[in-house]
Amino acid sequence: MTKFCPNCGKKSDANAKFCPYCGQNLTHKKETSQSSISLPTRSSKSRTHDSKRWWILLVSVIILVIGGVFTYKLYENKQQITAVNKMPKKKLADLTIVYTHQHYNNPSWNKVYHQAMNGNLMVQRHTHYNLNGVNIAAQKGHYIYVINNKVVFSTNKNKANSDSTLTISDGKKVLGTVNPVTAYKEVKKKNWNEFQKVDNIKSFNSNFSIRQLAIFAALSHSADIEQDVNFNYKNNTQDLKYEKGYYILQLGGDGVSQTQFKLNGDELIIKYLDPIGAKDNADAPQKTIHVTVSDLAEKYYQTSEQKAYVDKLAKKLVTQEI
Structure with missing residues (x-):
């Protein structure tokens, strides 16, 4: 019985330990199977680390967005306070007219609103006033402003507009109170065009009824x-x-x-x-x-x-x- 040399391929005796032609060792089989190669795999610890990193990044972005919005709101609020504080009383009257028309269904204020929109606006400042037979007196440290001899609002004369309070009345009863900055924000959001139209009307400040x-x-x-x-x-x-x-x-x-x-x-x-x-x-x-x-x-x-x-x-x- 013969066997073949795995190196040179020539025949050799079945009992031969070495190939007589090339000297190849015939007692060990040549490994023909290739060792399997294992690919490196990511550990669960590594995957957890990456997940945490993405969460940290996401939270950081959210914080930056919220911080930006908050900073803008602070800036916007400061701008609105500045705008209100620069308002002369005629412009504050314009704001009050539009705000009151927006919030209260009061016949007297509705009439003044339509008069103002038609170009008829008169604002008078007093400490005491007889409005259609009703005697109105301003509180200590306040002024009352009479619009078209019809309605009144009052403010604190010793405070900035933004620190004051608008007290809105039709001469017979108080309809409500509001901070001018709050009124400004609401009017700017809903009725800005109306406010600008009224604000463009010249006002005559006099004591004539x-x-x-x-x-x-x-x-x-x-x-x-x-x-x-x-x-x-x-x-x-x-x-x-x-x-x-x-x-x-x-x-x-x-x-x-x-x-x-x-x-x-x-x-x-x-x-x-x-x-x-x-x-x-x-x-x-x-x-x-x-x-x-x-x-x-x-x-x-x-x-x-x-x-x-x-x-x-x-x-x-x-x-x-x-």
Whole structure:
């Protein structure tokens, strides 16, 4: 029996220990199987370490985002406080009008809101005021601000706007209180365009009431109005109302007896029918004049007699709830 040399392939005796041709040892079998190679595997400890690292990274990102939002909110709040503190009282009145209209369904404030949106806005500062027969006194250290002789709000005169409190009233009852910064934030979020529209309206700050201004407007084109005022007063006939952006004073039964007016800053815009030169009152053309309240006051409210006359007629006007 023969066997083959695994090295040179030649035949050798079956009992031979070495190949006679190449000397290959024939007593050991050549390992033909290849040792399996084991690939390194990641330990569970390593995987846990990587997982922790990702969680740390995620938490760090979340903290950075929250910190950024918080920092921005602080900056935004500081900017809003600065804006409120820079507000003159007229602008604070604008803010109060829009905020109150947004929060309270109050007829008096709703009327003022629509008047302001139509360009008619008058803000007066007082410590005491008689509002439609109701005596209102400011608390110690406070001012009251009367808007269009209709509604009031008060603030602390010794504090910055942001540290004060708006007390909102229709003259008969307090509707509520609010910090101006809170009101500013809510208006900016929901009604900013309305606030800007009202804020663009010039305001006339004076101590003249709407009734007194009505007498000024009537006197600007008619010297004799006392008889008609007394007649309406005696018969409780309404002669002063507000409609479509204008106050309307009706002192007689025809159009010629009507005076329309509205405020635009210190200017009074007055409309009336001028019968001079017309065939009859029905053909009287409408005239519009622009005159400052200062000029009207200088003409009709200088002497003690003039003041007494205007005040007497103003008190007798029978008004709509305006």
